[in-house]
Amino acid sequence: MRITAVRPAISWQLMFSEKLFFMMGAKGRLKKPADSLACTPIEGETNMKKPIIAFATACALASSMALVACSSEGTQEPAPDASEPAAATPAEEKAAESDYTVSIDALSQTTDYQGKPAVVVTYTWANNSDEATSAAVALMAKAFQNGVQLETAIVSGGIDNDGYMAEVKPGAGTTYQMAYLIEDQSDVTVEVSELISFDDTLLAEQVFTLA
Incomplete structure (x- = not known):
């Protein structure tokens, strides 16, 4: 009778341990693919990033060229208006006096x-x-x-x-x-x-x- 009472207890403990081991093993296996997905870039995503980076670089270069052009235009002196009368020379001013x-x-x-x-x-x-x-x-x-x-x-x-x-x-x-x-x-x-x-x-x- 003593032997019969011990066997069911050992059987329950073994079943609980096997179940816990199975759950821990499954949890570990699920984490591993997730980690690999986070660390390993997808091939399609890499191919999409290349044209985006090239487009951003082209926009930056175009903006720089536009700023340089605006700066150079700002330094140019305005052309004299042909309709404005010419300034009198010192000799003409003395003659007028x-x-x-x-x-x-x-x-x-x-x-x-x-x-x-x-x-x-x-x-x-x-x-x-x-x-x-x-x-x-x-x-x-x-x-x-x-x-x-x-x-x-x-x-x-x-x-x-x-x-x-x-x-x-x-x-x-x-x-x-x-x-x-x-x-x-x-x-x-x-x-x-x-x-x-x-x-x-x-x-x-x-x-x-x-x-």
Whole structure:
């Protein structure tokens, strides 16, 4: 009777141990595939990552090139507007501040009383000062040919020289002519400045072609 009572207890313990061993073994086997899946990349997933990485690299390069282009465009200076008037030169500014305004209107060819070739230049001037004066007192006109100053001439047909000596009140002006002997048919440069001045600022300048 004692032996019969012991055998069922041993049988129950063996069954419980075998079941526990089976469950632990199954649990270990289930973990192993999961670990292998986590550590071993899937072939399809690897192939998909390659084009994604290439696309991201291309986008980064394109962004860098765009930033460089924008930076270079920002450093460029704007082109000057062709419609804007050109800034006045210092000589033009000084001429604008003068008490007299002068224009060199025309040049014509003629001869002096001896038949030598000459030219007649027509001037117009205005007195913007506070006192009455004449062109003969206020202005000095010169003509050049080949860089050499020309002599004044007395022409056979006469010239309109009354406005040169006439006294002009402030705000008024006159037109007058002066004649010069020429050496050849090269260009004639005519210049007008103030008779009394601390510099060589020109009030007017004109180049005439004879030939």
